[in-house]
Amino acid sequence: MSTPARIAWGVVVAAGVLHTDLWAWDDDTLVFGFIPWALAYHAGISILAAIAWALVVRFDWPGGIEEWADEGPGSDREGGTNA
Amino acid sequence: MPESADLTPLYVVLVYLGALIGLGCFTSFLFRGTSNDYFLAGRSIGPVLLLMSVFGTTMTAFALVGSTGKAYELGAGVYGLMASSSAIVHSLVFFTIGIRLWAIGKRFDFSTQIQFFRARFQSVNLGFLLFPILVGLVIPYLLIGILGAGAVVRGVTQGMFPDTFAGTALPSGKVLFAGAVPPWVTGLVVCCVVLFYIFTGGLRAAAWANAFQTVVFMITGVIAFVLISDALGGASAASEQVLANTPDLVGRERIGKLQFLTYGLVPLSVGMFPHLFQHWLTARSAKSFRLTAVAHPIFIMIVWVPCILIGIWAAGMGMEAPGGNPNAILPKMVGSLLKDPYLTGLLTAGILAAIMSSLDSQFVCLGTMFTHDIVLQIRGKDSFTDRQKLWMGRSFIVAIVAVTYGLSLLQPPKIFDLAVWCFSGFASLFPLVCAAVYWRRATKAGAYASILVMITSWTYLFYRGLIEPAMNGIELEGDYLVGGMMPVTLIFAASALALILVSLLTNPPPKDHVDSFMIPRTR
Numbered sequence: 001m002s003t004p005a006r007i008a009w010g011v012v013v014a015a016g017v018l019h020t021d022l023w024a025w026d027d028d029t030l031v032f033g034f035i036p037w038a039l040a041y042h043a044g045i046s047i048l049a050a051i052a053w054a055l056v057v058r059f060d061w062p063g064g065i066e067e068w069a070d071e072g073p074g075s076d077r078e079g080g081t082n083a
Numbered sequence: 084m085p086e087s088a089d090l091t092p093l094y095v096v097l098v099y100l101g102a103l104i105g106l107g108c109f110t111s112f113l114f115r116g117t118s119n120d121y122f123l124a125g126r127s128i129g130p131v132l133l134l135m136s137v138f139g140t141t142m143t144a145f146a147l148v149g150s151t152g153k154a155y156e157l158g159a160g161v162y163g164l165m166a167s168s169s170a171i172v173h174s175l176v177f178f179t180i181g182i183r184l185w186a187i188g189k190r191f192d193f194s195t196q197i198q199f200f201r202a203r204f205q206s207v208n209l210g211f212l213l214f215p216i217l218v219g220l221v222i223p224y225l226l227i228g229i230l231g232a233g234a235v236v237r238g239v240t241q242g243m244f245p246d247t248f249a250g251t252a253l254p255s256g257k258v259l260f261a262g263a264v265p266p267w268v269t270g271l272v273v274c275c276v277v278l279f280y281i282f283t284g285g286l287r288a289a290a291w292a293n294a295f296q297t298v299v300f301m302i303t304g305v306i307a308f309v310l311i312s313d314a315l316g317g318a319s320a321a322s323e324q325v326l327a328n329t330p331d332l333v334g335r336e337r338i339g340k341l342q343f344l345t346y347g348l349v350p351l352s353v354g355m356f357p358h359l360f361q362h363w364l365t366a367r368s369a370k371s372f373r374l375t376a377v378a379h380p381i382f383i384m385i386v387w388v389p390c391i392l393i394g395i396w397a398a399g400m401g402m403e404a405p406g407g408n409p410n411a412i413l414p415k416m417v418g419s420l421l422k423d424p425y426l427t428g429l430l431t432a433g434i435l436a437a438i439m440s441s442l443d444s445q446f447v448c449l450g451t452m453f454t455h456d457i458v459l460q461i462r463g464k465d466s467f468t469d470r471q472k473l474w475m476g477r478s479f480i481v482a483i484v485a486v487t488y489g490l491s492l493l494q495p496p497k498i499f500d501l502a503v504w505c506f507s508g509f510a511s512l513f514p515l516v517c518a519a520v521y522w523r524r525a526t527k528a529g530a531y532a533s534i535l536v537m538i539t540s541w542t543y544l545f546y547r548g549l550i551e552p553a554m555n556g557i558e559l560e561g562d563y564l565v566g567g568m569m570p571v572t573l574i575f576a577a578s579a580l581a582l583i584l585v586s587l588l589t590n591p592p593p594k595d596h597v598d599s600f601m602i603p604r605t606r
Contacts, residue, residue, distance in 0.1 A: 012171070012175070015171050016171055019163070019167060019168060019171060019347070020343075020344060021163070022340055022343075022344075025334065025335050025336075025340065026334040026335065026336060027334060028326060028330055028333040028334045030319075030322050030323070030326065030333070033318075033319040033322070034312075034317075034318035034319045034321070034322040034392075035322070035388075035392070036158075036159035036322070036325075036333040036334070036395070037333075037334075038158075038159045038160045038162070038163060038333070038334060038335050039159040039162050039163075039388065039391055039392070041163070042162045042163035042166070042167035043162070043167070043384050043388055045163070045167040045170065045171070046166070046167050046170040046380045046381065046383060046384040047380070047381070047384070049167070049170040049171045049174060049380040050170070050174075050377055050378065050379075050380040050381045052171075053174045053178065053376045053377045053379075053380070054377045056178060056376075057178070057373045057376055057377060061373075062182060062183075062369070062602065062604065064603065065182065065183075065186045065369045065602060066186070066368055066369050066370075068186055068190065068602055068603065069185070069186040069187075069189040069190045069369070070189070070190075071190065072189065072190025072191055072192070
């Protein structure tokens with residue numbers, strides 16, 4: 001895995017870790033005067049998640065997956081065998 | 084004769100439903116008349132349509148009506164509990180599971196997830212075990228939509244038909260929803276409209292309708308937020324009111340920390356939703372997933388943030404939930420604060436859009452599963468003409484809709500709690516799909532063990548958490564938790580453990596067979 005790909009997945013993990021914000025549980029601050037901190041913080045997590053997935057898509061895209069899909073034997077595999 | 088309320092909102096909703104029927108007629112021109120086109124839209128859906136249809140499918144009545152109701156009860160922390168966790172997990176599943184299932188589905192020409200599991204684990208009977216479980220878990224999901232639509236329209240149409248619909252009389256003598264369109268009428272109309280456009284165009288019609296409806300409910304949601312905040316004297320004044328009257332809703336005092344942490348497992352359900360699996364198969368190429376993975380978290384934010392704020396604002400201003408039902412808060416806020424009947428109608432149409440954009444995909448997918456996984460599996464795929472396959476799918480859809488509509492008439496209580504149970508069931512099947520795609524050592528016996536343990540533990544906890552209290556007339560405060568954790572934690576862990584242990588204790592599957600399902604990382 002390339003370094004940019006590692007960084008991209010690192011941002012995904014960071015978003016997951018930051019999601020567990022138990023340290024600000026009872027914070028009743030209103031951000032911009034109307035958004036409760038618990039809501040503003042997690043809206044930020046959503047934005048971070050979008051950035052993280054943009055990085056993953058850019059730097060760790062599964063190359064060749066479409067060619068692999070097109071090489072298949074087709075529908076003759078349908079169903080498998082009886083148990 | 085009592086004076087009836089302004090019917091304009093209802094007319095706006097009817098115009099919207101008419102537009103959907105028109106869209107159904109339009110997509111019927113694109114329909115090629117084959118079963119492949121009906122069930123999979125000819126695998127031709129591009130990135131924008133895939134994003135809109137997947138998002139529209141994922142966001143149910145739960146996202147609009149339920150999120151507002153939950154915020155009204157539990158506070159602003161509901162966003163972190165349900166939405167931001169979904170923002171991370173849904174895209175994770177799209178990227179790590181969805182793209183691979185798309186590739187495997189295209190390579191082997193699968194139409195349903197059961198076909199995939201049967202082939203991967205070399206067992207036809209695995210499909211017969213999975214089918215009733217998946218259908219059983221989808222039905223509550225459908226119920227949420229039909230009941231949600233009924234609740235919204237009933238809230239908005241109060242007083243419109245005082246001579247026709249008397250409303251619900253309470254023991255106290257008070258009458259609720261007098262003159263409102265009753266849920267059985269709304270449910271019937273919504274089912275018929277959705278059935279019409281999916282019958283004419285299949286999954287392509289569902290995808291187009293989803294895209295259209297996603298735009299409608301996102302725009303109307305933002306409009307509702309702006310107008311409601313204006314009606315409350317501005318967003319700051321509305322939130323200050325919450326801080327003054329119900330300060331615990333600004334923080335997260337009403338949510339347990341373990342509950343918060345373990346709720347993160349629930350969004351894994353998207354990995355096993357049959358209707359989402361079918362949407363993945365419709366993608367024109369793997370690249371179509373890129374936009375979905377990136378934009379999905381932002382779309383969730385756009386829909387959920389306004390709903391959460393409206394929910395806590397309702398609590399802050401001391402609004403009472405009609406009939407004690409928090410899920411009626413959004414329609415009540417819309418109806419009581421927005422005096423413009425056109426806007427009220429538009430916002431009601433927006434909520435219905437969110438609901439119907441989930442129902443359509445679910446209807447089509449159930450028809451596909453029944454046709455491919457049961458009838459064609461038993462009778463052979465050459466036993467029927469393409470036209471017969473189409474009509475089989477449609478007939479099963481009608482049967483399921485009839486059953487679900489019948490159940491909706493019973494007006495089951497705690498419908499959104501039922502939704503969380505349904506999501507928990509799908510989420511607990513996630514170890515199965517994850518192992519099927521990534522773990523070469525996963526065996527047929529392991530798959531059976533995982534499914535059986537999942538359904539056994541789910542049934543036990545479902546009985547303890549929902550059925551038993553209802554039978555004993557006990558009203559649970561908040562979610563049913565086990566040791567402070569969401570029940571999905573235990574079911575998920577048991578299902579994963581069974582899969583791993585039994586797989587390791589049984590003979591590995593043939594290497595060549597498993598290799599054919601494993602996608603090389605870089606080529």
